[in-house]
Structure formats: structure tokens, C-alpha cells
Amino acid sequence: MKIYDSLGAPNPRRVRVFLAEKGITNVPFVQVNIATAENRKPEFLKINPMGGIPVLELDDGTHIAESVAICRYFETIKPEPPLMGVDAKDKAVVEMWNRRMEFEILSMTAASFRNTSDFFKGRIPQVKEYGEIAKSAALKRLEWLDTVLADREFIAGPRYTIADITALIGIDFGRTTAIKIQESQKNLTRWHQAVSSRPSAKA
């Protein structure tokens, strides 16, 4: 088993933090250079025809792409500590929150970056105005998330879950386009400090 990884990109960090929380330390990581578009070369497209990173390679040669699918694989082979819910209802609640964090936060900070950064110039058709809108949407979502966190310790309730990982990485990636938690957002600040101080946040 090994994981194709890229330091600096947000999605691979999701899997690294997840594995750190699970205490799984024996999976080798192989770095793929996205700056030189190594992930778009025919060799890598055989591993993941979408060209995305991370990708998990199983010993039978199966390739599992998509961060959350990779996390689910590890959740089922090592259920403790549970990061994706414990029964049918809890699993659905965690997945709901994880998806909200993905669509409302991470994909917004990512869209802001993709459409305005020099990194993506020439790689995708950039629409700067759309990037600006994504940024203001992300800032609004942070306001909303601050109110969500008023009555709970973590995003999906009393326990740390994959939804916290996605939110942490979505918010931290916002730094690339100056999307930041405001000082007035006390609940969000408290939560961000708590999840950032876990050892897994350095993974």
C-alpha cells in the first residue's frame, strides 16, 4: 500500500491529517510534483485518470482516488478512533457536515485561488470575477460557521470528525487569497485554535 501525495495542496493534507488522527504511520507516501504537472502525464493518468492527488494504491494494484473515498477505506480497516460516525444516523450526520464543509468552504476557497492565482494561469480558463465572488461567498460562510459552532465543540457535534479536517483545511487554504477568520468570530476562532493545536494538524 502507498499514497501518492503532494505537499502544499489541500486535498492530500486531508488524508495526511486523517491518517495522523487514526495513528496510522506505516503507509509510505510518494511525492508527485504538481508544479511541473507530473500528475497530468500519461504515466500518472494510468493511476488516476482524473489527474488528481491524493491516490491510494492497494497491494492488489487497485487505485482509490478522491480524498473522502480514501479516508473511508482507512475508517473501515481501522474503525478507532471513529472519524466518520459510529451508527447509521451518526454516519449520515457526519457526512452531511463534511459535505457542507467541502462544498461551502473548501470548494469556495479553492475556486477563489483557482480563478485568481498565477499558479493556475494557462492551466484552466480563469474568470477573475468569479474568483472574487467565491471569495466573498467563503467569507459569508465563515460568518455562518461561527454561529453553527456556538452550541458545539466540533463541526458535527461533540466529537472531532472528518468534517473538522475538511473545515480546517478549507479555511487554512483560504490564506492563499486572504480569506481569514475575523476576530469577532469567537466560536470559529476557538474551534480553529483547538483543531490546529492537535498534533495531526502538522501532518
Added chain:
Amino acid sequence: MKIYNSSLAPNPRRLRIFVAEKGLKIPTEEVDIFTGKNRTPEMLAKNPAGGLPFIELDDGTHLAESVAICRYLEGLHPEPNLMGKDNREQAFIEMWNRRMELNLFAVAARAFQHTNELFKARIKQFPEYGETQRETVKQQLQWLDAQIGNKPFIAGDRFTIADITALVGVDFAAQAAGVSADPALKNLARWHQSVSSRPSAQA
């Protein structure tokens, strides 16, 4: 249990097809999205994200996000299996479901939202951005045709949630985003005919 549904929107169709494939009958309440009934304070108290579908459990819990709801139903009614039986298969199907969601369905949705009259007053539209998304949908349909190849279904040899997401995505691209699959894409056409002829497709 009760489903809050919209018979016009694509995400609720995903859930309806899933429910039909499971052979379940769940009471449904129609919410009129045209008059913004999903955004009333009463509805936002149930699902603060304002989206449809969501379900109400007998204990009063509300679960939103189509895939989270499907996972809940899969947990309660494992057969016929639509989301994978073992670790490897669950991750593999989730990978394909997310590819269909993020690279096809979500792109078609953005093409629609940024070019259609319906969304003029709801979001700040960038028709130029909508056009880039339309182009991406076309490329993704070609890519999908190659990926399907001789496979009977998206994630391999049996019908799964990935087929549901792909079907709803392809149909939505054609009906709402103005991108119909080129009939020369034979694998895609064969697959589409096969999944469309299942009774669940009418749900």
C-alpha cells in the same frame, strides 16, 4: 421518516432513484423552490443550508445532503447494495460517485446557474464562467465515454450510486445546461440507455 422533495431539482431526483432501487416507500412532502419555500425561516430551521432534499427522522433529526441521506438508508436497508460491500468496494464506489458528482454533475450545475434566467436574481451570474463550465462538461462526457469502455456500469459490473449520480448529471447537463452527450460517444450512449430503462429512472 419523511422526505422533503422537489420534483424539479436534480439532487432530490438522486434520492428518489436511490429509494426506488431499494424498493422503499417513504412519505414525501413537496417544497416549491420556485417561490423560495426552501428558504423560509421554518425550512431553514430544519436545513440551514436551504437545499433539498433532506429527511426528517422520527426522532426529529434532520439529515441533509443527498449522499449522506443515501448512506443512512443504505445502513438501514443494506440490500440491494448500492454503496459497496467491503472496504475496497465501498471506497471504489465512493471514488466513482464523487468523480461523477464533482466533475460532471457539479460542473453542469454551475453552467446552469451562471447562464440561466432562473438564477439571475439569486446569484451574481458570470455567463463567461458558465461557458467555461459548459466546455468542461463536454470534455467530461468524452472522458466518461472512454472510462466506461466496455463496462456495464460506472463503477464496474453492477448498478451503484455512481450510476445514479452520473444519470442525473448527464440528464441535467442536457435538459438544463444545454450540453447533450454526442451520440458518437457510443459507450456513454449504451450505458445511458441501459440505466434510463430501469424503472427507478422514472422516480
